[in-house]
Amino acid sequence: MLKDVYGKSLNTNIEDIIKKYSNMNTSELEPRRTWRGFKELILVDKVKECEDIISFYFKDKEGKKLVKHKAGQYLPMKIKTEDSRYNEEIRTYSLSMKPNEYIYRISVKKMGNGLISSYLHNELKIGDSIEAMVPTGLFVLEDNKKDKPVVLISAGIGITPLISMLYEGIEDFKNVSFIQAVQNSKIQPFNYDIRKIAEINELKNYVFYSSPLEGDVEGKDYDYTGFISKEWIEDNLDLNSEFYFCGPPPFMKNLNKSLIQLGVSRKNIHFEFFGEPQLME
Ligand SMILES: Cc1cc2nc3c(=O)[nH]c(=O)nc-3n(C[C@H](O)[C@H](O)[C@H](O)COP(=O)(O)OP(=O)(O)OC[C@H]3O[C@@H](n4cnc5c(N)ncnc54)[C@H](O)[C@@H]3O)c2cc1C
Numbered sequence: 001m002l003k004d005v006y007g008k009s010l011n012t013n014i015e016d017i018i019k020k021y022s023n024m025n026t027s028e029l030e031p032r033r034t035w036r037g038f039k040e041l042i043l044v045d046k047v048k049e050c051e052d053i054i055s056f057y058f059k060d061k062e063g064k065k066l067v068k069h070k071a072g073q074y075l076p077m078k079i080k081t082e083d084s085r086y087n088e089e090i091r092t093y094s095l096s097m098k099p100n101e102y103i104y105r106i107s108v109k110k111m112g113n114g115l116i117s118s119y120l121h122n123e124l125k126i127g128d129s130i131e132a133m134v135p136t137g138l139f140v141l142e143d144n145k146k147d148k149p150v151v152l153i154s155a156g157i158g159i160t161p162l163i164s165m166l167y168e169g170i171e172d173f174k175n176v177s178f179i180q181a182v183q184n185s186k187i188q189p190f191n192y193d194i195r196k197i198a199e200i201n202e203l204k205n206y207v208f209y210s211s212p213l214e215g216d217v218e219g220k221d222y223d224y225t226g227f228i229s230k231e232w233i234e235d236n237l238d239l240n241s242e243f244y245f246c247g248p249p250p251f252m253k254n255l256n257k258s259l260i261q262l263g264v265s266r267k268n269i270h271f272e273f274f275g276e277p278q279l280m281e
Helices: 007-011 014-020 115-122 156-172 191-200 230-236 249-261
Strands: 039-050 053-060 074-079 090-094 104-109 129-132 150-155 176-182 203-209 242-246 269-272
Touching: 053 115, 074 104, 074 115, 090 104, 090 156, 104 115, 104 156, 150 156, 156 176, 156 191, 156 242, 176 191, 191 203, 230 249, 242 249, 249 269
Parallel strands: 150 176, 150 242, 176 203, 242 269
Antiparallel strands: 039 053, 039 129, 053 104, 074 090, 074 129
């Protein structure tokens, strides 16, 4: 059974969630230097985002501060159980939370009979632990380019590092565009968060549905039917931006090709694969 402590309001105010868990021991040494190998994190909340994605909120088992990750980084982790099927099975999940020192959120898509995603969805309960290494990864917002426009593009579960970048980027960068491509409203995570952010910030927000449901209304629930095309990018985005994207390999390859063809410099293109890195061209 899922426990949804916050109900729909969970996603409305990420600051409140951070505050709720910020009552921690602050007297310790800088946490990154003391986090060696695996550390036990305890599950404090489990929230369904859409049909096949659940978010998991973790805090330090001893109530100490965590390492403030960089938006876009991921958490290497393993399950803590006696069951030998899971021994030494390490997976990585991008942190989908606004970077902070108190609470980590990962958002996991159930992959068929995938070992760890199924365990997390079906077995892991509030109060259970996982073991995690310090957040890592090079897919992060380029700090020294704060004056440049930023374009964040996600498809499917590839949204997780990008929503973290959105929480951070909307405060620190001048001109942010967020593009979400999904099949339809049933499998559209964080719709509510993104709309809220767009309401109170200057965010250019675009949603693509590739297979809208009967009740999905273009112009209301989403902006465009189909896939993100080269022509759409040319007409709607500033090609002088820093581009960050993540999603399934065909989406990534098409997007990369379109950007290059439109003359975007490779040094302004940043991406993350959720699997084996693949050749983009
Ligand atoms: C940098 C990075 C960040 C990531 N971030 C996220 C994230 O934010 N959210 C997220 O959901 N995922 C993320 N992933 C993917 C994640 O790490 C896992 O790869 C994913 O959850 C699948 O793991 P699993 O153990 O459930 O599946 P596995 O057991 O590893 O199986 C992988 C796939 O193979 C299929 N499969 C397994 N066994 C068989 C079989 N015998 N026959 C046929 N098919 C089979 C499964 O159904 C599944 O689709 C990320 C990956 C990387 C590299």
